[in-house]
Amino acid sequence: MSQQPPSGRARGRARGRARGAIEEPPRRPGAGVAPPTAPPPVAAVPPVEAPAPVASGRGRQRGGVTSRPPGAPPTSQMEALSLGEKGAGAAPASQPFGGRRRRGDVVIEEPHTRPAHIQDKKGSTGHPVPLVTNFFRVSSTPSWALYQYNVSFAPEIDYRGVRFSMVKEHLELIGETYAFDGMILFLPKRLEQKETVLFSKRRNDGTDIKITITLTNELPPTSPTCIQLYNILFRKALHEIGMQQIGRNNYNPEMAAYVPQHKLEVWPGFVTSILQYEANVMLMADVSHKILRTDTVLDFLYDLYNKTQHNFHENATKKLVGEIVLTRYNNKTYRIDDIDWEQNPQNKFKMFDDTEMSYVEYYAKQYNKTVRDMDQPLLVSRPKKKIQKGGKPMEGPLYLLPELCTLTGLTDEVRADFHVMKDIAIHTRITPDKRNETLQTFINTLNKNEKVQKDMKGWGLSYDKTLLKLEGRVMPPEKIWQRSGSYNYKPQDADWGREMRGQQLISCVPMQNWLFIFPARNSPQAQDFLQALVRVGPPMGMNINKPIMCEIPDDRTDNYLRTMREQMNDKTQMVVCLLSSQRKDRYDAIKKFCCVDHPVPSQVIVSRTLQKKQMLMSVATKIALQLNCKLGGELWAVEIPLKSMMVVGIDCYHDSATKGQSVGGVIASMNNSLTRWYSRCTFQHTGQELIDGLKVCVQAALKKFYELNSNLPDRVIFFRDGVGDGQLSAVVEHEIPQVLDTFKNLGSDYKPKVAWIVVKKRINTRFFAQAGRGLQNPSPGTVVDTEVTRPEWYDFFLVSQSVRQGTVTPCHYNVVWDTSGLKPDHMQRLTYKLCHLYYNWPGTIRVPAPCQYAHKLAFLVGQSIHKDPSLNLADRLYFL
């Protein structure tokens, strides 16, 4: 919301609460929204200085609350205010009705970032392919409009419920189809008069209440208010067809699939949203699954007890504390913080109105649940501060009955069980064909449900019966260059691991002086690995000498550190440590030593990866490639026609361990073929975007670029990952100006062409390619820049990777700043080319390589090092 011009919300707080002014009743905070452009209606605006005998000064706001006159609801205020909204429908950034953003509502205030010069964001390269996407068009009748009315009551009525029932009394006038939130009434039709006056009787005292319904606005189908309404209606419809909301998504328990052998059930569900897309308002629906365990905590306790009665309480506590449980009666999740063995369901607790009630009674009354086991202990959950809403803060912990709690998530035991995962995957990993089918069934259910249909008809809306079809383009595969020549890969797989064999890498750093540390008991594996390494190296052009081999008696951390400390010297190029087990603190200690205390590239290998003999050669090849990257070598390249360009990747990692710090990784290309990279990282407090740090990083990168190329780049292209849904404006407003400022600092005549692209990985959009009768995943390189893009953005979707299982997820690219002079087509092609350049994978990846590198860097620093890595390493990919 930060980019919003001063809205009525802020004003409502600042002046609206004038005290004691009876004729100017206070506005509900957040209710009054007048678009800044529209002149406020004369009568309605509360005077800036309220004519009330109040002391001025700082005490004003606090006192204002207490002296609000009772029984003065804000209706009359609203009436006039919303008049100002007339025609606001054209401006998509205006506020939704009610002004307040509720959870789960669509975010409408996304900034318009489409650069003015981009008239047509369509590219042209590649051959067109027919695609199907998981969208349904929402169509409305041609002359459709939504009518917004304001409802006021005289004398005022405070209680919302009474207002609802009073409006309901006049159904013959309003009609069956309406939406009313206590103040604003939406109707699909126009009432005869602009102002309708009705009368109702208040039931308790028989007073006549005058209800005035005034037309305030007529909204076109594309107005954001309408879209909000569509979403509300749709959620209602979902409820009608038996979906249950858990978290943000809706699941259908009726269609649950059971996996009885593992006590699991899989609920199919949908992620949905209705938004304005390029040409139409559309419903996006994607399949999602929730895996639930059917056994309750009580079952679990009994199982445990039957297994061993020794130390039962202790064992149970150990196993259960920290688990997340779901209570089916309200579909909420809780973490078990403790188990209270002293209590049982027959114990009484105090309700908020100070009456006492036993747990059994409570659940019978509130949720109609009968509790069978009267001796079960109670689970304790300490509510988070956030949950405590309402007037009174919740006091003390929450008690839950084990019988009514089901465990969620999969235990580590289950996760390790291959069979379980396979059984589950049948239900969750679905092919494009199956996905399409499920979505089709879903929309059919909606369209067949009578109640939903009636409602929809009333509003004059309908959903398309089939998934949206559109046309995408598949970009031609790239030619991969290595020293010994170039080759093509199979366009379907976008994987050149096989083609690479025997090819010389672009540049190699000979490994002449390196350290290899391994525990004595892994000595055979070490030998095998070394053998494999020296054999796979030369064909790729890597010259690998024998290392200084250090055998340590056991794999204690201090042994590794001591060996490194004593055996490393100025000539040491690389340290390879073989670890017998995966242990995070040991890995962290080694990485910290090698990245901060004594900067040298390092490679840690867990012995398990070397266990399979038949895999050893390919493992060794991959490690050899990785070693070469870490030493500063280059593996392969694609043709980049643009000269003197720097590509920058930015990503954030939010450190879970040390709250309050997140790490930003910045990586910049240093040559024209985009094979060499320079990296920096920054630390900032959580919640803070990469504000100051980014400037330092970009400046350093530019200087390095200058040092290496004797000129500064003419073009700088940024790929920014890790931007949340609501943070787009923060990026546009804070990061881009900062970077532009950096360029200014480097010289008044230095004005590079800049593009800033925000990369979004977690999206629900899916594309399917038509293959014969069925559907399959689109091939890598598929671009979509029509229909499902957004009108206010310069954006496109790109499917860059190929997946073997399930449905591929495209990435969304949003060009929020563009002075690069690149045509949309070039932008798309450049993006795709960059997806080829991630050296840890001989194939295309989901995001452009700089984003992935930045992610790797930020992850390493945030997870393990927690400090600025040495700048001596900054010019190579030591973080791979």
Place this chain on the structure above:
Amino acid sequence: MPPKKKNKAQRNGFWVYMQEMIPEYKRQGYQMPNGMADVVKLAHPSWKAMPESEKQEYERQAKELKRSAPNQAGRLDCKGRPLADRVDTGAVMAKRRLEERKRVVAAWPPGIGVVQEKFLLLNIQSLCELPDGMGYMPCEIGVVEYSLQDGITREFHRFIQPGKPPLGYRYLCQSTSDNTHQIPIEGFELAEGNYHRLWLDLCKFASPNGRNFPPLYSQVTHTAMCEWCLSWLAEMAEEYNSFHVYELDGLVQDLYDHATEGPPPSMSMVASILNTSVFDYEDGSSCEYHASKEVKYCALGTIKRFCFSISDSMAQVYSLNLTPRHLPERPENKGHYTILPSDAFALDRRPVWDPPSRQRTTSQPRGAAYNPPPSYGRDQWNGVTAASTSEGNFPARDIRLHAQPSHSASSSSVPETQALRKPTTPGFVAQLSGAVVAGLGRGRGRGTLGLTPEQMRSLTATTQPQSVGGLQQRMAGMTVHTQPSGRETSD
């Protein structure tokens, strides 16, 4: 908000005092044409000279006045307390601590004599911090006696029975334990449940003669916790708590300040000295339990590491003679590792991949001879490509040598051994060109925090880490710079 009225007189203690003095001044014949402004000049010297206790009385009166002021009546803060009574506890505490520090420093012998001063360093590990000021659950305590001259002389270490976690906090405790010190929540056999004995032992350790209780030092972020835990222990032991916890960070600052002139190093600088990871996982620093678990979150280990880094950083300031009691012993390799002879593994160097024939699809057109995108030839990159031909010229070394150009060039008096010393300390120290002059003289690979005070100061001045190879200075003028070895290109 309306603009503040600027000319509103502040009604503080001084104002009350002035009001009281006006008749007196008038009687003495002073003219006050500018009103209060003149009174200020007159009253100021005597106000300054007034003892604190008398000032208190005026302050109290001023508060009274504020409370009874017409438009101030009943102004409460969010917790319902009168605003006039509000005290900034943080500031008060900070002030108190600063005074305490001054008092301690005043008692030190001047100059180098402070090396004999003994300090007690304290660290307590807790299972969790209970919210809303409910305190902590101490489970381990470590205290060492340390002096600059003798290093660590005595140590005290116990596990404490923290008691049952309050209902609903078991998960918090469990996760803290798992992530840090790994001390079991309940049923830990090493834990001391006899608080009285524990307390007596602690007192005896801290003050063998039983009379004066020296200050205990803990990391600045832990002082509140340590104080709470000590008073909790005293309560459990039913004894009087005569300990006082001081800030270790402040001590380090004072020690620097004591020996040298000029401003002391900043707190963040001190914090990064203390929290260096150089001494993590050092043999024999942690207690046995934690050593067996290979966990560095040990109360004893933590303070010992502090001692190591203090010794390391003070070595040059006080010309300390470093002993194994100052820095962890790193005896020559005694079976910690074995270097295998280079022929230990017989390696077969034949390439594995046959000339690719079967795997590659035959139709695959092999590109002609390497015809790189035109940029390759002109690449200039630190001589990496050059390194592939010229033996042993590893780029990392190039960079690192660049990192300290002023060091090797200007200070030619630095002995060769020192020039060779590796920067094992955190990046920021290493990056200070010339700062890597260790004062330890204890062989390679030891900490190099031994900065001279001047260097420490220059550190505090340059918060911005310098870039590689004095790059910034050279780049500042944007002069064209070519790498010496970068012109060679690969074959």
